[in-house]
Amino acid sequence: MSKTKEIPIPDKILGYSQVRLDVDLTDGKISKSTLSNEFCRDWIGGYGFAAKILWDECPAGVDPLSPENVFLYAHGPFPATILPTSSKYGVFAKSPLTGMFGMAISSGSVGAQARRAGINMIVFKGKASELSYMVVDDDDYYIVPCPDLAGKGCWDTEEHIREEFQDQRLAVMSIGPAGERMSRMGCITNDRNRQAGRTGMGAVMGSKNLKAICFRGTKGVKVANPVEFYKLARKLIKVANGPATAKYRDLGTPSGITSYNKLGMFPIFNHREGTWEKIDDGTFTGDTLNNDWVVKKVACSQCSIACDHIAKIPKTHPHWPNLYASIDVELCYGFGTATGNSDWPTIFKCVQLCDDLGIDAISGGVSAAMACELYDLGLITKKDLGYELPFGSTVNLVKFTEEMILGKGFAGEIFGDGTKQAGIRLEEKGIKNASYYGMQIKGLELPAFDLHGMNSFAVGESVSIRGACHLRNGAYGLDAKGTFDRFSYDKPLERGKAIKELEDIYAIIDSYIVCKFTRGIYENDAEMAKVFELVTGIPVTDKFIQKRGDAIVNLSKCFNIREGWTRDDDHPPERFFKESHTRGPAKGVVLKEDGYQQLLSGYYEARGWDIKTGIPTDETLKSLGLDFVIGKLKPAGGKK
């Protein structure tokens, strides 16, 4: 790690508990070791820790749903402090949805409770002989068989375990029946409304017979420079409740429905369109949602923003009376615009099913949208499903969603593992080109952005390590804010550099781990580095954290290469190249293959990767201290 030696490490670092637990679920053995000061400095936390551990310890080519896959819990140095949004944790493994680097981040009370219990990281291997949950109760670690919890939803599971402990503040991350049956979309739910949703981490828990992990901690957390940290944290709390985060607090992320619709980039009818008359006329907007349905905004532990918008279906509703669901823009897309549905209670019910029974609601919504389009085209029928499923379905969309989650009926059999598998399964049944309607990259379903006329983001979303994702580099901002001409293919290297710069700092945000919504509360990267120093005592600089972000992205990319990644995997769905919108600002626009490839090469060049293959050069790896990767990038052929 020659390049990082200039950052000295004090004898004692704070913030981190530096405790790693190794849990072998097969034989029930739990052992404890210490994360070194250097490891903490160089890999920062969540995502960074995982990049290193998965590279070192996840067997190349492993079947993601086998006992040999490594399942990692990790957080950074900040949980339990009052740094805004610091109670976050990450889960990581080889993903059953993508066959590549799997990661999902959640919040609620888990990070803070785990930190107060004195944990920094847990590495799970093996498979329990029966359904079990893991308990971390301060220094007591144990595994409890729980066959009675089989088939229970996440909400019931959480309540049940909290009752057992007679502690309403026990942090519980659990899987529902979808995770238990190893749906590749399986998510992990905690604190009822918070999900580590993406890339099927719930399925990995299910494959290990691990129903839940619970944390309770009573240890105080000290920071390296308490007086200065308190001062800065108080400032950040105030800023985090100011203009920088207003859109997340007030209308919440659904404010984006209107603004993205104006840009022609809010996906409608499974990405056929980027605008909708129901948004134009105000029927389906963040304002309507908030004025008519949202009853409360709730915060995760230590969060000043409180983005969790709780919507309520009134008790007079004929189908789902008195139902509460946590709603954000992604769900207004998946179960709303993408399925052509503008009935709010239908969306709330679908979201509640996903959160409680345990699948990623983005992947679930996009899979439902694929089914609606296939139905619309007559490629699947009422005879297959047992009911009609046109765009705009309500009660039937809920029925479909429940079957998909539980793996029941045609919906479950075909769509129960996401769009990529649905495409493969339908093609096996003779429905040619079914995969075309699955809106995914690397197997992960697209978030709420259309890619027609989003040329920078087409690259940003496609190069994302975990598959289609807006949170690995946020490159949609480059198009939406007009940093680059979103319709042209000029300045490939400049765009690549801009994406890389964002991606490096996003990797640090995911390693700290704090919420992306607080990106704007720091004056600059130097202030982000400062807060790390005040908590840990390690005097890092903005340059240092940017470089570590670079190294973390590179190492997780190397994981993907070892699992068989090729340049073709960094590619948006074909639809964006072949079909254009019929209305709105991107009307008539399609992505051009040669233009896209030029921009992609520009990104590879900016990253110091071979511009043809997209594989990091030895020189780049050496400059980032990743010498240990060199010579080990031969694909293991494992993309399962």
Place this chain on the structure above:
Amino acid sequence: MSKSGIKKRGGVVHQFIIVDPNLCTGCETCESVCSFVHDGEFNPINTRIHRVRIEPILNVALACQKCDDAPCVRSCPEKALEQDKQTGSIIVDDDKCNGCAFCIRACDFGVLSLHIQSQKALICDLCETMKDDYIDPERGERYPACIDVCPKEAISLKDVEQIGEEKRIDAVKRLFGDILKETEA
């Protein structure tokens, strides 16, 4: 905490921490900061203000209500608790407190607890005992840290007269809103 402009009732300032459940998001920042300004470390189990969340939407925090003839004081077999006549705050004599928890059982609001390390009773004293290091330099005096940090300004320090007055104004707006609208027009 006897300041100008603060109303006394029979020589007693009856001010306490009030949290608005409409504004409270349940973020727990108050609990963390409470433990921090008293002990120098973040540990909400040692807080004197207690967040309660009842799913799906009820979030609020509670602290000492400064009851008259406080049950916690009466219940203490060691006579370790005493009510300050001026401020109404409950003062714990750590030398006398033996951690028996009778005060916790006596309190109708569940706002007492025992410090996880010292096992001495903890109760809100409006930050009279916070560490000097964490006094806001701009303010220059002790002030409840939870109020200062609450991101949603959901926490306030009020006396019973203020609370009644605010409630009455709300009620009148609700009941006689029509007249109010006329004056606005």
